[in-house]
Each structure stands twice: as structure tokens, then as C-alpha cells.
Amino acid sequence: MKKQIGLFFIVQRSLRQHALSTLITTLSIALGTGLVIAVIAIRAQSVSAFTGGPIGFDAVLGARGSPLQLVLNAVFHLETSPGNIPWTMYQAVKNDPRVELAIPYALGDNYYGYRIVGTTTTLFTEFEYRKGVRFRTQGDGRLFDPDRQEAVLGSYAAQKLGLTVGDKFNPYHGLVFDESMRHDEQYIVVGVLEATNSPSDRVIWIPIEGIYRLDGHVLRGSGEEYVAQPGQEIPDAHKEVSAVMLKFRNPQIGFMMDATINKQGKVATLAWPIGAVMAGLFDKIGWINQILALVSYLVVLVAAGSILASIYNSINERRREFAILRSLGARRKTVFAVIVLEAASIAALGVLIGFIVYGAIFTSASAIVRAQTxxxxxxxxxxxxxxxxxxxxxxxxxxxxxxxxxxxxxxxxATNLTPIS
Amino acid sequence: MSLLTVTNLEKTYVSPEGSLSRIINVPHFEIDTGKQIALRGSSGTGKTTFLNLIAGILQADSGHIVVAGEEITALSESERDRLRAHYIGYIFQTFNLLAGYTALENVMLGMMFGTGMDTNFAQHLLERVGLGDRMQYRPSQLSVGQQQRVAVARAIANRPRLVLADEPTGNLDYHHANEAVTLIREICHENSAALLIVSHDSEVLGRFEEAKDFTQVNCV
Structure with a gap:
């Protein structure tokens, strides 16, 4: 133990003596370590969140097209909608005894970039986004009345938009905010949901009927154009939905519906299973991560090389120091251990600071991911x-x-200590 | 009782021209416990080599060196290092203090490989050599005389049985040289360490009861 303390005594003073090169090499190690940890940890969490996070649904039914687009649009509220399917198709799957839950989404509007999704109250009363956990409103908020122009906001959307219960807002047409596309209808916020740490937190939920009745919206569920009239009930035949979120009674149903809708049918797409669809996306963009990882590994390698170079270059000027240590009784292996420990200490210090670098990178990345998804x-x-x-x-x-x-x-x-007299 | 016994010691160097040059040939030399002996010799006569052989820094070609009952010439390099760390203190002409260490740390370094670090004893030694108020100073912040005193404190820090001093006053002026010799002698005496000092300074040598010409010891 005494020997180890002695080694650290020497190493600590050596690092102090060469403070500048120690600092530079430590920071380069920190950067490399922080990058490696951040790239790997962020990827792992992203993959986990996008393929198996708090989604709660098994599949998405939507217009014929790309399952990935369907999932990104309906589950993660990114991307444009691939189109609509008739309300009758929603009713058909809803009444299918194999389907435990079918919830319609109607999209196409936003408020300052935050998506407005028309749906039914079933989303709040029956759907569990995580096993045993449903959406709940904060404080004295409540769910919207399907027959009124009321809205329930996801926590992140409410926070960013500064909207609270009692506030009113006018939706804007389209998924991208355009000031000139303001609808005349005004909605009142009646509830803000508790945070779920899922894409739903960025959504403004209103009754699906509200979407149909927004000024300028045309329904094509029957194949013909139909504009809802105030005070008149909208026939189901004209209604349409952007997606139907599905939960099956058991996993085998997915196989069967996949065969029926995707392989035999031609009008709709069933994105199932959602995790696999997203995993496919990560597989496709995996090379980006590989490049990032490669860059971070290279940074670590260069940093390790800088440790080698800085210590190696200092050895010549430190030969007298080693000779003095030897003259005081230090063994060769002690000198060897001092240098190795010095290099390891720089690496260890770099690792410690690397966690701070990781924290900084992760926090920035996390803020971007949260804002986007x-x-x-x-x-x-x-x-x-x-x-x-x-x-x-x-x-x-x-x-x-x-x-x-x-x-x-x-x-x-003897050679490095004193000349021969 | 003999603390150091040297018999038939030989050391040869290969000169830059490639020829062999015998620099040490000491038939017999010894120092008793606690004794103080000075060796006089001019430059290039092998005084430093002789001290380095005794300290185990150099390996002899032949002969025997026994320090505190241990035959140093029969030991491996790491065993010689251990013996030096425990039994020998070394004062150099150029002091050989480590620039990145404070006076206190330099003294503690002298203990590290032998008795182990003892901050109190290191502080006591620095106070003893008159540097109680300079413990946290680096060598560059000390005068030459003060650096020599740190070197003296370091040499005694491992409580050695034998102190070797190689031209310890070579870099000091007359006044400081006298002070340094007095200090080295006193501190060795206080710590019951024998002292072998080599110098070409007759003033220094004149202060020792036993002073020899190195040419009488080294028969090359």
C-alpha cells in the first residue's frame, strides 16, 4: 500500500509539472470518450424508444403506401400522411372481434407547428399507452366533449405553446405552420395531459368531428367530395380517417390481418408490428451511426496516440529525473510503473471529464429529439x-x-545522473 | 565495527576509441559505523565511479563491496536498489533535486523507496537544515546554498547507515561550502550515519580527522 501511495505521489507531481500537456491530452481523451458514450447510448435509447417505447398500439391501418410513412405519421407525428381511408373501413376493423381496440385519427391541421389530431374519447378512456397506464389530465382539466370545440393538449405542446386550461386558439390548416392558413373556428383548452414522455406529448387532441367541420375541409370517404354543413349530421359514408390505431387481442391476429390487408387487399396498408417497421428504418440509417461511432473511435485512438506522443517526447528531458529516482532507490520497474500509471491517470481523468462531455452532448441531443418527436x-x-x-x-x-x-x-x-570523473 | 568494506574492487570502461580503460582498482577500503572519512582527488580519477559502485548504481567487474553486512556486488540490480533505498544516502555535487517538487516533497522522495514517507520527519529535517520557512518552495525558488541543504536533508531522510557525498561543495562559495560541510557532518553524526565524502577542495578536506588521497585508495 505504501508503495502504491508513493507511485501516486510521483505521478501526481509529474502530471502537475507537465500541466499543460496533461490538460490537452486529458481533454482530447475526454472528447473521445464522451463522443463514444454519447453515440452509443443515444442510439441505444433512440432505437429502444422508437421500436418499443410507450406506443401502446400493435399496428396502424392507413392508406395504401409505405408502412414506415404510416407509422412515422400516426405514431410519431412526423412525416406527411400517405392519404385517408373511409370511415367504413375504420368501423369494419372496430367491429372485428379479433381487434381489442381501434381508434381513428384524422390529421391535417396544426397550431404553431404542433399537430392537431382529431380522435375519439376512447383514446383517453380505454387506451393504455403503457400497460395499466392511461392518459390522464393534469389538475382540474378534463377530456374534451366530442360535440364541442374543445381541445386536450399533450404536456410538451402545452408547455411550449404556453396554453393552459381556459385558453382559446384557432387551428391552422396543414401540418406545417403557415400564418395565412388560419381557420376561423376557435377551440378552447379544457385539459392538459400528464407527461408520457412519448410523441403524444407534442399533440393537440380535438374531437374527430371537429376536424371534419373545420372551414375548408372536404371529405371524400364516399369517393365524392362532401363539405360538412353546420347543424347537419355528417353521414358515415362521407367520413374518412388518416389512420386507425389498432390493438389486437393476441399477436397472431397481426399475421392474419397482415395477410388480408397487405397481401390480398389493395386499398389499405397495415403497418405491423410497429416496432419492426421502425427497426427497419434504423437498419436503413444504421450506416450513419456507424460513421459517427467510427469517428468517435478515431478520436479516442488519436487521443491515446497523443498520450503516447506527449509522454514519449518528455522522456528524454526526464531521463535525469528517472536517474535521480533510481539513485534514491527506485527500481526500474518502479520507473516503468510510474510512466504507465501516468498514462492511465491521464486516461482516467479524461474518462471522468468524458462523462461531462457525454452529459453535454446527450442533453443537447435529447432536447432536439424531444422537440422533434x-x-x-x-x-x-x-x-x-x-x-x-x-x-x-x-x-x-x-x-x-x-x-x-x-x-x-x-x-x-550513472550516465544520466553525473558524468564520470 | 566495519560498516563498509571494499576489497579488490575493479571497474573498467570501454573508451570511445574502443580500448579498455581501468578506472577503479581498490585493493582495500573500509569505513566503520558512524565514522567520517574524506577522499581527496582531482577530476577524472574515478571518485564518482567509486561512490556509484558503493551505492550499487554501477556494477563492479570484480571484487567485493559489503555494506551493513550485505555484499552488494553479489546482488541483482533490484536488490541493490533496495539496499540503496534503505542503507545509503547520496549527496550530489549538482544536488539533483527534482524541479517539479517542493523542498518538502524532495525530502519525502528520499524516504519513499526505503522507510516510507513520513511528513513529520521530513519537516523536522528541513527545520534542522534551516529551511523551516521554505518547505513549499521549489528548487528554482531557492538559492544554491538552500538547494544544497535540501539535498542534505533528502540524503538523510531514509535514516541511512552510510551517506555518500560527491563534491558536495563544488557549486558553493567558500562561506557556504564551510556551512554545508559542517551541516553534513553534524547531521550524519546526529543520525549515526557514517560519511564518505569525496572532494578536491583542500579546505573541506582539512576539516576531517581522517582524509586520504584517492590515489592511495585507488591504485590504477
Missing amino acids: GIVLELLKFHPVFVVAPVCVILLGVVAGIVPALKAYQTDV
Whole structure:
């Protein structure tokens, strides 16, 4: 133990003596480590959130087209809608005994960029976005009345838009905010949902009937154009939905409906299973992550090289220091250990600061992901990279220290201490 | 009782021209426990090599060196390092203090490989050599004389049985040289350490009861 304290005593002073190069190499290690941890952890959490997060549905039924577009549009509230399907199709799947839950979405409007989704109250009364957990309104808020111009806001949307219960707003036509596309109808906020850390937090929910009745909206559910008239009931035949969110009674239903709708049918698309559809997306863009990972590995390698170079270059000027240590009784292996420990210490310091770098990168990335998708990434959610990366980087530091340590090991005491008299 | 015994010690160097040059040939030399001996010799006569051989820094070609009952010439390099760390203190002409360390840390470094670090003893030694108010100073912040005193404190820090001093006054003026020799002698005496000092300074040598010409010891 005494020996170890002695080694740290020497290493600490050596690092202090070469403070500038220590700082620079430490920061380069920190940058590399932070990047590696951030790239891997953010990817893992993103994949997990997008493929198996708090979605709650098994499948999405929508217009014929890309399942990925359907999922991105209906589940993650990104992308444009691939089109609409008739209300009757929604009713058909809703009445299918194999389907546990079918919830219609009608999209096409926004409020300052936040999507307005028309739906039924079933979304709040029967749907569980996580097992046993339903949407709940905060405080004294309540669900909208399907027959009124009322809205319930996701927590993130409410926070960003500054809307609370009692506030009124006018929807804007389209999924992208355009000031000139303001609807005349005014909606009142009657509830704000508790945070779910899911894409739903970015949504403004209104009754589906409201979407149909917004000024300028034309319904084509029957194949003919129909404009809803105030005070008149809209025939089901004219209604249409952007997507139907489905929950099956058991997983086998998905296989059967997939065969019926996707393989045999030609009018609609069933995006199922949602996780697999999103996993396909991550597979397609996996190369981006590989490039990011490669860049971060290279940064770590360069940083490890900088440890090697800075210590190696200092060995010549430190030969006298090693000779003095040897003259005081230090063994060759002690000098060797000092250099290796020095390199490992720089790496370890870099790893510690690397976690701060990781925190900064993660926080920034997380804010972007949340703003774009509503999904919340957790900074402190454990991932094996938190252990593996530090261990590997410190081992890399040890390896980087071996070459200069061998050079120090070979230092001849008498030659470097005093001239022969 | 003999603390250091040297018999038939030989050391040869290969000169830059490639020829062999015998620099050490000491048939017999010894120091008793607690004794203080000075060796006089001009530059290039092998004084430093002799001290380095005794300290185990260099390996002899032949002969025997016994320090505190241990035959250093029969030991491996790491065993010689251990012996040096425990039994020998070394004062250099150029002091050989580490620039990045404070005076206190330099003294503690002298203990590290032997008795282990003892901050209180290191502080006591620095106070003893008159540097109680300079403990946190780096060598560059100390005068030459003060640096020499730190080197003296460091040499005694591992409570050695034998202190080797190689031209310890070579970089000091007359006044400081006298002070340094007095200090080295006193501190060795207080700590029951034998002292072997080599110098070409006759003023220094004149203060030792036992002073020899190195040419009488080294028969090359």
C-alpha cells in the first residue's frame, strides 16, 4: 500500500509539472470518450424508444403506401400522411372481434407547428399507452366533449405553446405552420395531459368531428367530395380517417390481418408490428451511426496516440529525473510503473471529464429529439457502454504508456545522473 | 565495527576509441559505523565511479563491496536498489533535486523507496537544515546554498547507515561550502550515519580527522 501511495505521489507531481500537456491530452481523451458514450447510448435509447417505447398500439391501418410513412405519421407525428381511408373501413376493423381496440385519427391541421389530431374519447378512456397506464389530465382539466370545440393538449405542446386550461386558439390548416392558413373556428383548452414522455406529448387532441367541420375541409370517404354543413349530421359514408390505431387481442391476429390487408387487399396498408417497421428504418440509417461511432473511435485512438506522443517526447528531458529516482532507490520497474500509471491517470481523468462531455452532448441531443418527436431520452439510464468505454479507454491509456515506459525503464542511472570523473 | 568494506574492487570502461580503460582498482577500503572519512582527488580519477559502485548504481567487474553486512556486488540490480533505498544516502555535487517538487516533497522522495514517507520527519529535517520557512518552495525558488541543504536533508531522510557525498561543495562559495560541510557532518553524526565524502577542495578536506588521497585508495 505504501508503495502504491508513493507511485501516486510521483505521478501526481509529474502530471502537475507537465500541466499543460496533461490538460490537452486529458481533454482530447475526454472528447473521445464522451463522443463514444454519447453515440452509443443515444442510439441505444433512440432505437429502444422508437421500436418499443410507450406506443401502446400493435399496428396502424392507413392508406395504401409505405408502412414506415404510416407509422412515422400516426405514431410519431412526423412525416406527411400517405392519404385517408373511409370511415367504413375504420368501423369494419372496430367491429372485428379479433381487434381489442381501434381508434381513428384524422390529421391535417396544426397550431404553431404542433399537430392537431382529431380522435375519439376512447383514446383517453380505454387506451393504455403503457400497460395499466392511461392518459390522464393534469389538475382540474378534463377530456374534451366530442360535440364541442374543445381541445386536450399533450404536456410538451402545452408547455411550449404556453396554453393552459381556459385558453382559446384557432387551428391552422396543414401540418406545417403557415400564418395565412388560419381557420376561423376557435377551440378552447379544457385539459392538459400528464407527461408520457412519448410523441403524444407534442399533440393537440380535438374531437374527430371537429376536424371534419373545420372551414375548408372536404371529405371524400364516399369517393365524392362532401363539405360538412353546420347543424347537419355528417353521414358515415362521407367520413374518412388518416389512420386507425389498432390493438389486437393476441399477436397472431397481426399475421392474419397482415395477410388480408397487405397481401390480398389493395386499398389499405397495415403497418405491423410497429416496432419492426421502425427497426427497419434504423437498419436503413444504421450506416450513419456507424460513421459517427467510427469517428468517435478515431478520436479516442488519436487521443491515446497523443498520450503516447506527449509522454514519449518528455522522456528524454526526464531521463535525469528517472536517474535521480533510481539513485534514491527506485527500481526500474518502479520507473516503468510510474510512466504507465501516468498514462492511465491521464486516461482516467479524461474518462471522468468524458462523462461531462457525454452529459453535454446527450442533453443537447435529447432536447432536439424531444422537440422533434416528444420522446424523452434519459441521461442516466444505464447502458453497458458506461462501464465498457471507460475500461477500454483506460486500458488504451495503459497500452499507450508502455512504449514510453520501456524507454524510461532503460534509463541508465550513472550516465544520466553525473558524468564520470 | 566495519560498516563498509571494499576489497579488490575493479571497474573498467570501454573508451570511445574502443580500448579498455581501468578506472577503479581498490585493493582495500573500509569505513566503520558512524565514522567520517574524506577522499581527496582531482577530476577524472574515478571518485564518482567509486561512490556509484558503493551505492550499487554501477556494477563492479570484480571484487567485493559489503555494506551493513550485505555484499552488494553479489546482488541483482533490484536488490541493490533496495539496499540503496534503505542503507545509503547520496549527496550530489549538482544536488539533483527534482524541479517539479517542493523542498518538502524532495525530502519525502528520499524516504519513499526505503522507510516510507513520513511528513513529520521530513519537516523536522528541513527545520534542522534551516529551511523551516521554505518547505513549499521549489528548487528554482531557492538559492544554491538552500538547494544544497535540501539535498542534505533528502540524503538523510531514509535514516541511512552510510551517506555518500560527491563534491558536495563544488557549486558553493567558500562561506557556504564551510556551512554545508559542517551541516553534513553534524547531521550524519546526529543520525549515526557514517560519511564518505569525496572532494578536491583542500579546505573541506582539512576539516576531517581522517582524509586520504584517492590515489592511495585507488591504485590504477
